[in-house]
Amino acid sequence: MTTHGTRPTPTGTGARNGSPLPLWLLALFLLAFSFGTDDLIIAGILPDLSGDLDVSVAMGGQLVTVFALTFALGAPVAAFLTARLPRRQVLIGAAAVFILANVGAALAPTYSLLLVARILSGLAAATASPAAFALAATAAPEGRQGRFLAIVGAGLTTSLVAGVPAGTWIGGELGWRATMLYVAAIALVAGLGLLLTLPPLPGGERAGFKDRLASLRRPATAAALLAMIPSGAGGMMSYVYITEIVGRIGGIRGSAVAPLITAVGLAGIVGALIGGQLVDRLGALRALMVLLCGVFAAPILMVVLGVSGGPYPISVVALVLVLYGLATWGIAPATQAWLLERGDGPGAANELIALNNSAMFLGFSLAGGIGGLALETHGPLAVPAAAAGCVLVSLALFWAAFTSERRRRVSR
Numbered sequence: 001m002t003t004h005g006t007r008p009t010p011t012g013t014g015a016r017n018g019s020p021l022p023l024w025l026l027a028l029f030l031l032a033f034s035f036g037t038d039d040l041i042i043a044g045i046l047p048d049l050s051g052d053l054d055v056s057v058a059m060g061g062q063l064v065t066v067f068a069l070t071f072a073l074g075a076p077v078a079a080f081l082t083a084r085l086p087r088r089q090v091l092i093g094a095a096a097v098f099i100l101a102n103v104g105a106a107l108a109p110t111y112s113l114l115l116v117a118r119i120l121s122g123l124a125a126a127t128a129s130p131a132a133f134a135l136a137a138t139a140a141p142e143g144r145q146g147r148f149l150a151i152v153g154a155g156l157t158t159s160l161v162a163g164v165p166a167g168t169w170i171g172g173e174l175g176w177r178a179t180m181l182y183v184a185a186i187a188l189v190a191g192l193g194l195l196l197t198l199p200p201l202p203g204g205e206r207a208g209f210k211d212r213l214a215s216l217r218r219p220a221t222a223a224a225l226l227a228m229i230p231s232g233a234g235g236m237m238s239y240v241y242i243t244e245i246v247g248r249i250g251g252i253r254g255s256a257v258a259p260l261i262t263a264v265g266l267a268g269i270v271g272a273l274i275g276g277q278l279v280d281r282l283g284a285l286r287a288l289m290v291l292l293c294g295v296f297a298a299p300i301l302m303v304v305l306g307v308s309g310g311p312y313p314i315s316v317v318a319l320v321l322v323l324y325g326l327a328t329w330g331i332a333p334a335t336q337a338w339l340l341e342r343g344d345g346p347g348a349a350n351e352l353i354a355l356n357n358s359a360m361f362l363g364f365s366l367a368g369g370i371g372g373l374a375l376e377t378h379g380p381l382a383v384p385a386a387a388a389g390c391v392l393v394s395l396a397l398f399w400a401a402f403t404s405e406r407r408r409r410v411s412r
Contacts, residue, residue: 025151027193028132031095032155034187035125037163038102039067041183044168045176052176053111060111063118065365070122071129072361078127079354087135088198094128095191102184106177130354137340143280145340146287149333150276157272157329161265220405221352224339225359227397231295232363234390235328237371238299239264241383245302246321248380251311263318267325275330284338285402291334292398294327296391299384306381332360
């Protein structure tokens, strides 16, 4: 892995500002798209899957949890173990394991074997994702780092509005096993794209565990990574319980909710791309603060609408949800870019991205539990209120991180 100060040009395309996007970047987008689809697709095929394997729906739902937790816990370990390996080898190898794991999932005769396949696919995604983001950042031309990061991140967001619905339809027509083969096919196209367009790239420099995590000795970096846990929880919470929220503030229920979910996903795609442009124009720090304020404002607006009356027209509800999608999914490029600027020592970029992704997925895993508790005890409006509280904690931690960084620079 190259250091942040050295920007390789993996292909001749996209090497200069304003040039077409390099093909390897589009392949990384597609690979991230397959990871996001695999993470959430179980929800769309859950009844069919549970019935076929003779397990409860609740037990089947744990296939989503095990993927997310495997990703969260495996990303930093995988980043450290693969840091010295060439990036091309890591990405293509992880894509191959991911493909085989999903083929294995499609063929699994029992729930236990399917669970193993989900763990393997989660590990493969945990290995490839940090390498993909770090490669996009370090190989980006000057002034386009945020946009390159955003394109890879947009792969995850696009899976919400394209990958998951398509996979759900395939499952309904051909059965849940066909859906797993669909995920494997997407990753196969992405892997072949990387194989054909990504030239050999060096691995990281030889360094020990302490050296690779040297950046964590900075209080600012540690606080920012910690802030991603409540940020992830607060950002995802309103999405998990979106049906209850829009039912409360807009009286919208049943099939009428689907277009709103699509609107959130589309706004998330646009938000990821806008977030990348804000990084390039404002700098990572200012972009991060702007987007964090948006992530905080969206659930507050939901609460205000809910307590002040209603039901409100669907256009008003959609406007709030679009703001929510723009800010929530736009924050990732800014966070990643700011952390990469903090990197110290060889291979720091890969480890920081891995830890950032782990913290974010840990936050995602908390969103359902915290939001569910709020919903059961105080009703639908308590969900965005709890989400805003989580984001407020995240803002405080990020502010502490920025203050610590400013003091460190002044004391130099």
